[in-house]
Amino acid sequence: MSSTGLPEPWTVRFSKSKSRQYFFNPQTKESQWDEPEGTDHAALKQYLVDHPLRVRCLHLLIKHKDSKRPASHRCDPITISKEEALEELSVYQHKIEQGEKFEDLAKSRSDCSSFKRGGDLGSFASGEMQPPFEKAAFALKVGEVSKPVETASGVHIIKRVA
Numbered sequence: 001m002s003s004t005g006l007p008e009p010w011t012v013r014f015s016k017s018k019s020r021q022y023f024f025n026p027q028t029k030e031s032q033w034d035e036p037e038g039t040d041h042a043a044l045k046q047y048l049v050d051h052p053l054r055v056r057c058l059h060l061l062i063k064h065k066d067s068k069r070p071a072s073h074r075c076d077p078i079t080i081s082k083e084e085a086l087e088e089l090s091v092y093q094h095k096i097e098q099g100e101k102f103e104d105l106a107k108s109r110s111d112c113s114s115f116k117r118g119g120d121l122g123s124f125a126s127g128e129m130q131p132p133f134e135k136a137a138f139a140l141k142v143g144e145v146s147k148p149v150e151t152a153s154g155v156h157i158i159k160r161v162a
């Protein structure tokens with residue numbers, strides 16, 4: 001039995017088209033919706049808590065002059081340095097720690113087009129977002145807020161919501 005609770009060599013994956021998890025056997029190339037015979041259901045449940053297949057996050061992005069797309073609905077072009085962006089982000093980090101609503105802060109300040117949705121990026125799987133963002137997002141527990149995360153887009157605070 002592997003740490004997944006599934007009998008070897010079965011793995012658990014996520015079907016985007018059907019928006020649900022499925023099970024895949026890399027040896028036989030079989031795939032199926034139902035848990036394979038002999039699955040330890042409690043162990044699989046815990047595994048998926050510790051290794052979510054997808055997460056849903058809000059984020060607040062502050063871009064800087066070296067961002068890969070230094071443009072924003074808020075102002076063009078973006079001229080602040082990365083250090084200034086990090087300085088400003090720490091102000092928002094403090095506001096969040098003081099209980100201000102993440103969505104409101106993202107709506108008013110984020111340079112990502114997701115600002116319209118309170119910074120909501122929807123749910124995503126591994127491989128869909130820039131690696132530093134993915135690493136930080138998947139390390140969060142539901143409800144947790146990250147420390148500043150740097151990507152090619154700028155500097156972010158991430159809140160995992162699911």
Ligand SMILES: O=C(N[C@H](Cc1nc2ccccc2[nH]1)C(=O)O)c1cc2ccccc2s1
Binds near residue numbers: 059069114
């Ligand atoms: O890449 C996007 N927006 C970029 C900025 C950006 N770069 C990111 C990098 C990682 C995660 C989110 C990110 N947002 C932009 O507006 O210049 C996305 C916008 C949206 C909007 C809704 C859902 C997903 C996404 S991903």
